[in-house]
Amino acid sequence: MYSAAMLLVISSGFLHSIWNLYTKRSMNKTVFLWFTQLTALLIFLPWTIMVWPSHAITSTGWWLIAASLLLHALYIQLLAAVYSIGDLSQVYPIMRGISPLLVPLLGVTLLDESLSIIGWLGIMIIVGGIVSVSNISLRSLRVTSLKAPLLALAVGICIAAYIVIDKLVLSEVPAVVLNESTNAANLLVLSWAAFRSREMGRELRSNWPIILLGGLLAPAGYLLFLFALKLAPVAQLAPIREIGTVFGTIMGIFILREQQGARRLFASTAITAGIIILGIWG
Secondary structure, three states: OHHHHHHHHHHHHHHHHHHHHHHOOOOOOHHHHHHHHHHHHHOOHHHHHOOOOOOOOOOHHHHHHHHHHHHHHHHHHHHHHHHHHHHHHHHHHHHHHHHHHHHHHHHHHOOOOOOOOHHHHHHHHHHHHHHHHHOOOOOOOOOHHHHHHHHHHHHHHHHHHHHHHHHHOOOOOOOOHHHHHHHHHHHHHHHHHHHHHHOOOHHHHHHHHHHHHHHHHHHHHHHHHHHHHHHOOOOHHHHHHHHHHHHHHHHHHOOOOOOHHHHHHHHHHHHHHHHHHHHHOO
16 A cells, blocks of 8 residues: 555656646746646546535534635645746745655644654755755845745745645545645636736647646646545655655756756755655654
């Protein structure tokens, strides 16, 4: 069971990096994400109807679902913003690295949990990788240079929060129902900005094949992760999923031809290594 969960999680990380590449390559990020959410909503609707829970959802379950929808909606808006100003190979490692970093730190500070020496080593490696890929200079901390890393940090916080909430929601509804609900919430929050941009037709004409593929890959990648959560604890699986950090960085460097390739590849590899050390031995 654990081997199957690991395979699902690694596949999830790979699919996640691909659709993030497509988002970065799009012309209007908000419009592109709006179309992918609509596509996903339509593709997975028949399956959602088939597995809709016959039992009543508890009142706690509804609150958890509402929290999940809000977090996913905030995440998708921040994602559009960060890809509008930042390189994939810079912001992707930060977004994926900060999530598994926060959970153990909160456990130590708020829940009186403990980390091993190896766990603290993993944290230092993650922090070092994030600082490196952020291009932070103590001599000149400019708002413009830190805007993309700070947005990526906010995205990572959303990811950490909704992963924990979604793990709890899975006790109330099937994974595909949860995923379809978040697609609907994302579509709703993106609608005003997407229609106001007046670029719907241009984006659809230019990128409709990629929109269709992105609409399939985005929910499919997260569904694989949700299915894996049924097989193993989230604390073990969440760190392994971040292998997608390296995939995304490689795509940014070699497909998008982004700068600082060697530095960013080293940083993303360090972040991934730190995450795995923290998740397995921390």
